[in-house]
Amino acid sequence: MEIRIHGRGGQGVVTMSKIIAEAANLEGYFSQSMPFYGAERRGAPVVSFTRISEDPIYRTSQVYYPDILIVLDPILINFPEVFSGLGESSIAVLNSGSSADVAKKVVFVDATRIAIEHGLVVAGMPVPNVPMLGALLSSEIPISYKTMLEVVQKHFGADERIVSSFNEGYKGARRKTCRFTKMHFGHKGVMECEIPISTPSKGVAGRTGLWRVVKPVVDSERCNGCMSCWLHCPEGVIVETEEGIEIDYAYCKGCMICSSVCPKNAIKHESEMGVVQHAH
Amino acid sequence: MIEPEYFLPGSAACHGCPAAMCLRVILRALEGKAVVVVPASCSSVITGVYPHSALNVPVFNSAFAASAAVATGIRAGLDFYGEEGEVVVWAGDGGTYDIGLQSLSGAAERGEDILYICYNNEMYSNTGVQRSGATPYGAWTTTTVGGKREHRKDVAEILMAHNVPYIATASAGFLNDLYNKVRKAREIEGFRYIEILAPCPPGWRFPMDKTVEMGRLAVETGMWILYEVVEGKMRFTGLSKVIAEGKRKMKDIKEYLKLQGRFSHLSEEDIREIERYRDRRWEFLKRRANEL
Numbered sequence: 001m002e003i004r005i006h007g008r009g010g011q012g013v014v015t016m017s018k019i020i021a022e023a024a025n026l027e028g029y030f031s032q033s034m035p036f037y038g039a040e041r042r043g044a045p046v047v048s049f050t051r052i053s054e055d056p057i058y059r060t061s062q063v064y065y066p067d068i069l070i071v072l073d074p075i076l077i078n079f080p081e082v083f084s085g086l087g088e089s090s091i092a093v094l095n096s097g098s099s100a101d102v103a104k105k106v107v108f109v110d111a112t113r114i115a116i117e118h119g120l121v122v123a124g125m126p127v128p129n130v131p132m133l134g135a136l137l138s139s140e141i142p143i144s145y146k147t148m149l150e151v152v153q154k155h156f157g158a159d160e161r162i163v164s165s166f167n168e169g170y171k172g173a174r175r176k177t178c179r180f181t182k183m184h185f186g187h188k189g190v191m192e193c194e195i196p197i198s199t200p201s202k203g204v205a206g207r208t209g210l211w212r213v214v215k216p217v218v219d220s221e222r223c224n225g226c227m228s229c230w231l232h233c234p235e236g237v238i239v240e241t242e243e244g245i246e247i248d249y250a251y252c253k254g255c256m257i258c259s260s261v262c263p264k265n266a267i268k269h270e271s272e273m274g275v276v277q278h279a280h
Numbered sequence: 281m282i283e284p285e286y287f288l289p290g291s292a293a294c295h296g297c298p299a300a301m302c303l304r305v306i307l308r309a310l311e312g313k314a315v316v317v318v319p320a321s322c323s324s325v326i327t328g329v330y331p332h333s334a335l336n337v338p339v340f341n342s343a344f345a346a347s348a349a350v351a352t353g354i355r356a357g358l359d360f361y362g363e364e365g366e367v368v369v370w371a372g373d374g375g376t377y378d379i380g381l382q383s384l385s386g387a388a389e390r391g392e393d394i395l396y397i398c399y400n401n402e403m404y405s406n407t408g409v410q411r412s413g414a415t416p417y418g419a420w421t422t423t424t425v426g427g428k429r430e431h432r433k434d435v436a437e438i439l440m441a442h443n444v445p446y447i448a449t450a451s452a453g454f455l456n457d458l459y460n461k462v463r464k465a466r467e468i469e470g471f472r473y474i475e476i477l478a479p480c481p482p483g484w485r486f487p488m489d490k491t492v493e494m495g496r497l498a499v500e501t502g503m504w505i506l507y508e509v510v511e512g513k514m515r516f517t518g519l520s521k522v523i524a525e526g527k528r529k530m531k532d533i534k535e536y537l538k539l540q541g542r543f544s545h546l547s548e549e550d551i552r553e554i555e556r557y558r559d560r561r562w563e564f565l566k567r568r569a570n571e572l
Contacts, residue, residue, distance in 0.1 A: 009294075010482075041292065041293075041294050042294050042295060042481070042482045042488075043294060043295045043488075044292065044294075123481065123482075123485065123486070123487050123488065123541075124487045124488065124489075197331075198328070198329075198330050198331050198332055198333035198339075199331060199332065199333065200288060200332075200333050200334070200335060200336040200337075201288065201328075201332045201333070201334075202288045202289055202290050203288075203289070203290030203332075204288075204290060204291055204292060204327065204328025204329070204332040204333065204334045205290055205291060205292035205328060206290065207290065208289070208290045208291070208292075211295065231305070231455055231456075232301060232455060232492055233301070233304075234293060234296060234297050234298070234300040234301035234304065234491075235289050235290070235291065235293075235300065236285045236287055236288070236289050236304050237289045248289055250289075250290075251289035251290040252289075253295045254295065255295035255296035255297075255488045255489055255491075256296075256488065256489035257296050257301075257488075257489050257491055257492055259489060260489040260490065260492060260493060261492050
């Protein structure tokens with residue numbers, strides 16, 4: 001059984017992957033867990049892989065055709081690339097309050113809400129991995145409730161918040177059979193350039209607006225045009241136009257430094273949580 | 281007021297990254313007329329992978345230990361071809377305090393005409409928070425789990441012993457001050473060194489929107505001291521000048537420490553030790569400012 005977990009740095013993707021592998025091992029299976037690391041970046045998309053098998057595992061590649069696909073971040077559900085390689089029998093486990101037609105069998109739970117309600121928030125970011133581990137038990141994973149909880153407690157301690165959020169994820173998970181059409185993704189061509197000289201371009205890390213949890217919104221009534229936000233923006237996404245301050249949301253990561261340095265308190269926080277229309 | 285951007289949006293920096301913030305200001309101060317040498321560090325990741333670069337200026341990614349030596353070579357090459365432009369090293373504290381110290385000292389001693397800027401986040405953040413020579417006493421890192429037991433060293437002071445024409449300290453909390461110091465350094469020929477305190481939200485364990493506030497608190501509590509040394513003459517600048525002149529009292533260092541998860545385990549005695557260290561540093565620098 002091959003599992004792929006998508007999420008963002010800080011949501012506990014790698015830990016979740018380890019816990020699944022460890023629990024499977026306790027159930028008597030061979031297991032393997034490995035993260036796909038770029039550099040360690042809180043907020044950036046992260047992928048981790050787990051394999052579970054009755055026989056020793058010799059394959060050490062990334063998981064391209066997952067049997068179970070877990071998405072820890074509700075925003076990522078809007079990106080079809082996340083679901084590449086899903087087959088007819090694959091199961092998608094989503095952190096989402098509603099289902100989406102991404103696989104034939106979908107398990108979903110609003111783990112972000114559970115994480116927030118139980119105070120599983122680190123540096124302003126909800127960490128939904130514990131309730132998602134509870135929800136994962138509703139997929140076809142060969143791990144019992146007892147074993148999973150045992151490993152979760154081993155990692156996070158027997159804190160009441162951990163146990164209750166795990167249980168809420170377990171009980172709150174819903175299963176749905178969806179309409180599913182297999183997607184095909186082409187491979188990018190091999191670079192033909194011989195001398196590795198990079199050229200300046202926007203978005204070297206992709207459209208980093210995707211990293212946002214909170215969105216800064218300018219209140220033009222209050223703004224006095226001091227441009228403190230422009231000066232301090234680490235990304236350079238704030239521009240002054242004739243109509244006032246504008247933010248390039250395609251690349252704004254939502255660090256909210258603009259808001260913290262605004263002397264007029266003219267930049268509001270707006271939540272980015274919640275699922276928008278699925279992209280395909 | 282709006283000048284062109286040399287640091288392009290969509291970089292791979294974390295939310296609220298002080299390195300991205302300061303580099304953007306510095307490139308603007310240099311009006312893009314710069315060749316940037318980046319050793320292994322967060323910045324070599326932030327600027328992206330081949331075939332893209334987030335910096336709209338030439339960049340050379342050098343080996344960890346070699347940045348000042350590479351900059352020396354680029355400077356010589358530019359001079360040979362009669363090309364204008366500032367050669368800037370943009371290195372972290374790992375590449376400055378520890379791994380790059382020998383090439384830095386060598387280039388400073390030879391008086392190479394380069395601008396070396398260290399963004400000091402007091403740890404190896406890129407590899408997931410390990411201790412460096414710049415990590416302060418008491419700070420948690422993954423390699424100082426109970427808190428570091430030694431005080432940090434100070435490369436700006438090491439550079440003073442090299443008698444270079446310009447040394448300055450800056451903070452991510454005071455970007456105008458940083459801008460002015462880079463402009464000033466630009467006018468001076470020879471080896472110039474600027475060190476920026478760069479509060480790292482994931483590494484120091486504080487919320488991502490507090491980078492600027494943390495950079496300001498460091499100066500307000502006297503934990504970071506702003507000064508510059510021009511041709512051997514030292515003077516305090518900005519808020520540190522106001523503190524040095526006794527016109528404003530330093531804030532309680534607890535205000536700075538308590539906001540950071542890396543200091544959350546400190547005992548009262550640890551805090552007193554950090555305070556004593558801070559006071560010793562002030563004494564030392566004040567004496568130095570009076571002498572010179």
